[in-house]
Amino acid sequence: MIGGTVRLSDLPLRADLAGQSPYGAPQLDVPVQINTNENPFPPSPALIDDLVESIAKVAADLNRYPDRDAVALRRELAAYLARTTGLPLTVQNVWAANGSNEILQQLLQAFGGPGRRALGFEPSYSMHSIISTGTQTAWVPAPRAADFTIDVPGAVRIIEQQRPDLLFITSPNNPTGGSIALDDIRQLVRATGGIVVIDEAYAEFSGRPSAVALIDEFPAQVVVSRTMSKAFAFAGGRLGYLAAAPAVVDALLLVRLPYHLSALTQAAALAALRHGDDTLASVDRLIAERIRVTGALRSQGYEVIDSDANFFLFGRFDDAQAVWQAFLDHGVLIRDNGVPGFLRATVGTEHENDVLLSVSALLKEKS
Numbered sequence: 001m002i003g004g005t006v007r008l009s010d011l012p013l014r015a016d017l018a019g020q021s022p023y024g025a026p027q028l029d030v031p032v033q034i035n036t037n038e039n040p041f042p043p044s045p046a047l048i049d050d051l052v053e054s055i056a057k058v059a060a061d062l063n064r065y066p067d068r069d070a071v072a073l074r075r076e077l078a079a080y081l082a083r084t085t086g087l088p089l090t091v092q093n094v095w096a097a098n099g100s101n102e103i104l105q106q107l108l109q110a111f112g113g114p115g116r117r118a119l120g121f122e123p124s125y126s127m128h129s130i131i132s133t134g135t136q137t138a139w140v141p142a143p144r145a146a147d148f149t150i151d152v153p154g155a156v157r158i159i160e161q162q163r164p165d166l167l168f169i170t171s172p173n174n175p176t177g178g179s180i181a182l183d184d185i186r187q188l189v190r191a192t193g194g195i196v197v198i199d200e201a202y203a204e205f206s207g208r209p210s211a212v213a214l215i216d217e218f219p220a221q222v223v224v225s226r227t228m229s230k231a232f233a234f235a236g237g238r239l240g241y242l243a244a245a246p247a248v249v250d251a252l253l254l255v256r257l258p259y260h261l262s263a264l265t266q267a268a269a270l271a272a273l274r275h276g277d278d279t280l281a282s283v284d285r286l287i288a289e290r291i292r293v294t295g296a297l298r299s300q301g302y303e304v305i306d307s308d309a310n311f312f313l314f315g316r317f318d319d320a321q322a323v324w325q326a327f328l329d330h331g332v333l334i335r336d337n338g339v340p341g342f343l344r345a346t347v348g349t350e351h352e353n354d355v356l357l358s359v360s361a362l363l364k365e366k367s
């Protein structure tokens with residue numbers, strides 16, 4: 001290594017970044033990795049063959065920049081959303097980027113920034129505050145109720161006081177798992193004049209209708225963020241997207257980097273979408289497993305928060321960090337999101353879930 005004599009504190013870092021922590025889910029090589037809400041099922045052999053063939057085709061043109069606007073991919077994403085919501089979305093309603101994190105960053109670049117603020121209901125997805133800070137958008141945390149739902153009248157009061165430029169609503173919420181009704185979202189949208197980002201990374205696992213249904217009602221406000229990382233089992237492919245009024249897409253064109261989505265990413269995502277029906281069959285299997293595992297944990301004496309996603313929060317623990325470590329010592333990596341008394345586990349394969357349940361039973365006996 002060279003340059004090791006310089007420390008972070010020696011660098012002329014922006015003052016608002018000093019002392020911040022990076023996003024940090026541990027990546028540890030243990031037998032059961034159920035800590036980052038991935039889909040546990042790998043791509044099918046048919047998908048892999050299709051993907052390899054598609055990549056071979058684009059490889060012949062890698063000397064050229066990719067389609068800057070990813071039109072073919074956006075058209076397929078719009079078709080998927082139109083099919084699942086019954087709404088007439090077109091390519092102009094959809095934008096795509098490298099994971100929904102990049103979508104969120106572009107939204108904050110366009111609608112946040114110095115002098116502006118973003119509000120979210122915590123505990124929620126930590127990247128909302130991290131990306132806000134990164135784009136110099138002031139982060140305003142608002143509390144959730146004791147059962148982790150959003151207390152709508154209370155939220156309306158806070159929104160009216162704080163007047164955020166952006167409001168984040170995560171549904172289903174990560175890390176708590178619950179989702180919010182469209183009528184409640186409507187009230188929150190009406191309370192703010194600003195952009196409302198409904199982060200639906202886990203929408204496919206939820207029985208609730210998508211907030212895409214609200215776009216036409218609030219075209220200058222509602223943006224729905226989605227990802228292929230979870231239900232589509234494409235976390236490694238890095239593909240996130242949003243649905244919104246075409247004018248929102250026009251705004252993002254002002255801040256996106258040219259050619260941000262590589263030709264390889266576009267081709268791989270198109271292949272994944274062609275096999276979408278097959279991949280999405282895992283959703284029902286994971287929901288059935290979520291019901292089985294959360295039921296079993298409750299029978300073992302744990303408290304489990306109702307979840308509409310492919311993960312769940314369980315507890316209560318006097319020392320969640322020590323319990324996290326005890327699971328890890330038995331080869332099971334789950335997540336401590338810093339919610340006092342609780343840990344989060346992703347629904348894995350049937351076998352992974354059985355291992356989780358055998359360790360949870362063992363730890364309960366010992367406690």
Ligand code: PMP
Binds near residue numbers: 199240
């Ligand atoms: N939103 C939420 C609520 C998430 O939990 C995640 C991933 N953990 C993301 C967005 C980002 O996912 P990706 O960048 O892989 O699309």
